[in-house]
Amino acid sequence: MSATTTDPPADRAEPRRSLAGAPLAIEVEGLTRRFADYTALDAVDVTIREGEFFSLLGPSGCGKTTLLRIIGGLDHADAGVVRIGGQDVRGIPAHKRPVNTVFQSYALFPHLSVRDNVAFGLRMKRVPEPDRGRRVERALELVQIGALAGRKPAQLSGGQKQRVALARALVNEPKVLLLDEPLGALDLKLRKELQVELLSLQRRLGITFVFVTHDQEEALVMSDRVAVMRAGTIEQLGEVHQLYERPRNRFVGQFLGSVNLLEGTVQASSPEELALASPVGTLRAVRRPGDPGATGKLTLAIRPEKVRLLPDFGKGENRFECLVEQVIYTGNASHYHLRCGQQRLTAEAMNDAPAVRGLQPGQRVAVELPPASLIVLED
Amino acid sequence: MRSSAPADGPRAPWWLAAMAWGGLLFLHFPIAVVALYAFNTEESAFSFPPKGFTLRWFAAAAARQDVLAAIGLSARVALLATLGALLLGTLAALALARRPFPGKDAVTLVFILPIALPGIITGIALLSAFRLGEVTPGFWTIAIGHATFCVVVVYNNVVARLRRLPHSLVEASMDLGADTFQTFRRVVLPQLGTALLAGGILAFGLSFDEIIVTTFTAGHEKTLPLWLLNQLGRPRDVPVTNVVALTVMLVTAAPIVAAWWLTRGTEDVAGASK
Numbered sequence: 317m318s319a320t321t322t323d324p325p326a327d328r329a330e331p332r333r334s335l336a337g338a339p340l341a342i343e344v345e346g347l348t349r350r351f352a353d354y355t356a357l358d359a360v361d362v363t364i365r366e367g368e369f370f371s372l373l374g375p376s377g378c379g380k381t382t383l384l385r386i387i388g389g390l391d392h393a394d395a396g397v398v399r400i401g402g403q404d405v406r407g408i409p410a411h412k413r414p415v416n417t418v419f420q421s422y423a424l425f426p427h428l429s430v431r432d433n434v435a436f437g438l439r440m441k442r443v444p445e446p447d448r449g450r451r452v453e454r455a456l457e458l459v460q461i462g463a464l465a466g467r468k469p470a471q472l473s474g475g476q477k478q479r480v481a482l483a484r485a486l487v488n489e490p491k492v493l494l495l496d497e498p499l500g501a502l503d504l505k506l507r508k509e510l511q512v513e514l515l516s517l518q519r520r521l522g523i524t525f526v527f528v529t530h531d532q533e534e535a536l537v538m539s540d541r542v543a544v545m546r547a548g549t550i551e552q553l554g555e556v557h558q559l560y561e562r563p564r565n566r567f568v569g570q571f572l573g574s575v576n577l578l579e580g581t582v583q584a585s586s587p588e589e590l591a592l593a594s595p596v597g598t599l600r601a602v603r604r605p606g607d608p609g610a611t612g613k614l615t616l617a618i619r620p621e622k623v624r625l626l627p628d629f630g631k632g633e634n635r636f637e638c639l640v641e642q643v644i645y646t647g648n649a650s651h652y653h654l655r656c657g658q659q660r661l662t663a664e665a666m667n668d669a670p671a672v673r674g675l676q677p678g679q680r681v682a683v684e685l686p687p688a689s690l691i692v693l694e695d
Numbered sequence: 696m697r698s699s700a701p702a703d704g705p706r707a708p709w710w711l712a713a714m715a716w717g718g719l720l721f722l723h724f725p726i727a728v729v730a731l732y733a734f735n736t737e738e739s740a741f742s743f744p745p746k747g748f749t750l751r752w753f754a755a756a757a758a759r760q761d762v763l764a765a766i767g768l769s770a771r772v773a774l775l776a777t778l779g780a781l782l783l784g785t786l787a788a789l790a791l792a793r794r795p796f797p798g799k800d801a802v803t804l805v806f807i808l809p810i811a812l813p814g815i816i817t818g819i820a821l822l823s824a825f826r827l828g829e830v831t832p833g834f835w836t837i838a839i840g841h842a843t844f845c846v847v848v849v850y851n852n853v854v855a856r857l858r859r860l861p862h863s864l865v866e867a868s869m870d871l872g873a874d875t876f877q878t879f880r881r882v883v884l885p886q887l888g889t890a891l892l893a894g895g896i897l898a899f900g901l902s903f904d905e906i907i908v909t910t911f912t913a914g915h916e917k918t919l920p921l922w923l924l925n926q927l928g929r930p931r932d933v934p935v936t937n938v939v940a941l942t943v944m945l946v947t948a949a950p951i952v953a954a955w956w957l958t959r960g961t962e963d964v965a966g967a968s969k
Contacts, residue, residue, distance in 0.1 A: 423867035440872035
């Protein structure tokens with residue numbers, strides 16, 4: 317992640333997987349859901365491809381859980397269509413839909429053993445023995461809780477309950493698995509462990525996962541594509557690296573990681589680049605297809621790890637001098653809080669980079685913002 | 696401040712304990728008297744000290760046709776009223792526990808009235824209704840009258856339990872393919888088990904014991920409380936009356952203690968439902 321020895325390759329990050337062209341598992345069109353005093357979903361459109369790990373990411377109240385529940389049939393929409401596997405599911409009750417849900421509170425049936433909990437869905441579908449027993453055993457093995465099959469939920473830890481909830485949903489071989497912040501109640505270490513497990517499970521089974529979370533790191537680790545939501549609408553949807561490298565607006569930029577914001581006025585522009593008069597001087601930025609128009613007031617953003625700290629001033633564009641106000645050590649890297657006249661910036665650099673060795677608060681340092689790393693924001 | 700309090704809290708001051716015990720004694724003294732004189736050899740009045748000890752009144756009571764008839768009637772009425780209360784109380788609780796609907800508060804209030812109002816009012820209301828419908832007072836009117844307020848006891852228990860039931864359990868059940876009825880049978884009902892049992896036992900005890908509403912809704916039949924009331928005008932029958940009263944007290948105390956013990960246990964189990 318060091319940005320001091322090579323040019324930052326903003327667009328060269330490899331995509332995680334490309335599922336473009338896969339059949340559509342879920343289509344949502346114009347979905348609206350209103351409650352008495354606010355609108356939870358406002359004409360939302362989204363399509364989820366078969367076999368993908370799709371995340372709905374956003375702060376509390378953005379509508380991600382409402383969307384998930386409507387897909388699962390646990391809530392109804394006031395307007396719009398939901399199609400699962402091409403079939404319009406409006407009017408089809410939850411118990412008839414080919415999807416299963418893993419709840420945030422696990423919702424295990426307290427009076428049934430682990431085995432009976434997992435077998436519940438198969439019983440409802442009247443799957444006979446020995447099929448039913450076989451499938452239950454396989455599901456228990458899949459999440460590695462075979463040894464606990466006879467226990468009741470009250471005797472399980474949080475992580476174990478989560479696995480049971482997962483097995484209970486997966487044993488029904490649903491077309492789509494809906495997960496509502498399933499790792500929210502677990503401690504950090506367990507959460508990270510299960511993130512990796514969930515990811516490998518999804519890859520192995522090939523089932524479409526729709527995952528709701530407010531934790532951006534979680535979404536980044538596991539998802540193929542992410543929809544970032546706010547106040548009932550999707551702010552941006554795309555593959556993970558796209559969202560990180562090219563956020564459309566401040567909200568997305570600040571929700572996924574952090575950004576430096578440089579506000580200014582456009583001085584000149586061409587289809588390939590623009591020049592912005594900013595508090596740190598004139599900055600040249602590379603323009604990309606799909607970028608917003610380059611006139612009048614504009615804000616550029618740059619990720620802290622892309623801000624280059626140079627050993628000396630030298631010659632180059634987008635360079636200026638800053639005062640180091642604070643250095644925050646985080647083990648393998650450090651955050652440098654800089655003041656450059658009226659502008660504040662945060663840079664992040666690996667601690668073994670020669671340019672930053674020994675850099676102390678109070679010192680001045682040369683800073684470069686590579687034109688290719690500057691992101692043009694919509695707001 | 697140094698405290699010499701024991702591990703579970705400071706001890707109550709002596710006068711508080713004395714008051715508590717005094718109140719308890721006051722409440723149970725009449726019952727103790729009845730129990731004592733059930734064994735008295737003398738036939739009439741309550742002279743103190745009791746003349747002697749005998750068990751013959753128990754045999755005498757068991758041989759009395761009117762005693763057996765009264766007990767039998769009370770038991771049958773209580774059983775019917777309890778069954779009706781369980782069915783209707785559960786249905787009402789399911790309807791009123793969650794979803795709001797226009798007039799819900801009013802319905803809830805009206806529902807609780809039979810037990811909230813004085814027995815005389817309920818009794819008169821029922822009698823008027825039966826007269827209006829030209830229904831002759833008898834076994835069924837007694838049972839229906841009892842069911843009317845027994846429903847409330849079951850309803851209270853079931854609604855309290857339902858409110859503690861996380862709705863996500865119902866949603867999970869539906870998500871796994873169970874329709875409404877299957878969800879009720881396999882997920883909700885098992886959770887209601889102890890509430891129904893406790894409510895049913897309390898309803899039975901309430902019905903067995905009831906006298907005021909029964910006075911209005913009975914025809915010529917005598918339930919046990921009515922029989923006992925009648926006996927007060929028969930001084931020669933005092934020992935038998937005492938025997939019957941004592942027996943009934945013991946028999947009805949047992950299920951009420953059982954109901955208390957059952958609902959006491961569920962406080963711990965309910966918390967583990969997450």
